[in-house]
Amino acid sequence: MASPESPVGTSDPLKPRRPIDFDTFYQGTPPWDIGRPQPAFLDLADAGVLRGRVLDVGCGTGEHALMAARLGLDATGMDTAAAAIARARRKAADRSLTVRFLVGDALELEQLGEQFDTVLDCGLFHVFTDDDRLRFTASLRSTIPPGGRYFMLGFSDRQPGDTGPRRLTRDEITASFDDGWQIDSIESAEIEINLGPTSIPAWLTAITRT
Structure with missing residues (x-):
């Protein structure tokens, strides 16, 4: 990622404050790291909609x-935080699962030179600025072939107040994916976190590359 606003502040663990190096959060356990897949994505796996290269x-x-690998899919994980990737690789080894984990920039997916049939995004899109949203969707277009799908779980404007990650509205999601995409669904969901409250409202969005 390219210097998003921090989703975690010093006094309020969910209040955006400043550009941040996400590696610093993995010196401990960040609020979004619950040690298991998000239920909304587990439901996708159970429904059999994840396919191909993930x-x-x-x-x-x-x-x-790791969830995708358990389904027997060709799975890759990528994050800007090297500390997080190191933990992910240890998990894969401990669970005897084959997953490729890479340190990389989500705004430059084209540099991978690869195509993926399914892209999962939990808590990434909502940290981007407006300009970086445009960069990200362009990056996704270079990576997902026609017919491939993008599933995004992002913080929702249904959450009252102004603390926490940047909120997403349905209209913002639709506007961000209006060129070369088909929005299949935007549904109410939750993102579980490891502090109180134990979950926050989210939008679960399914989008197909056209």
Whole structure:
């Protein structure tokens, strides 16, 4: 990622404050690292909609890439935080799962020179500035072939107040994916976190590359 606003402040663990090096959060356990897949993404796995080559972008410590590997899929996880990737690789070894974990920039996916049939994004899109949203969707277009799908779980404007990560509205999601994409669904969901409250409202979005 390219210097997003911090999703974690010094006094309020969810309040955006300043550009941040996400590696610093993995000196401990960040709020979004719950040590298991998010239930919304587990439901996708159970429904059988994950297919082909899977990229978990902004993967953190890798739970969703590891989930895809358990399904027998070709799984890759990528994150800007080297500390998170190191933990993800240890998890894969401990669980005897084959997953490729890479340190890389989600705004430059084209540099991978690869195509993925399914891209999973838990908590990444909502940290981007407006300009970086444009860069990210362009990066995704270079990576997902026509018919491939992008599943995004992002912080919702249904959460009252102004603390926490940047909120997403349905209109913002639709506007960000209006060129070369088909929005299949935007549904109410939750992102579980490891502090109180134990979950926050989210949008689960399914989008197909056209």
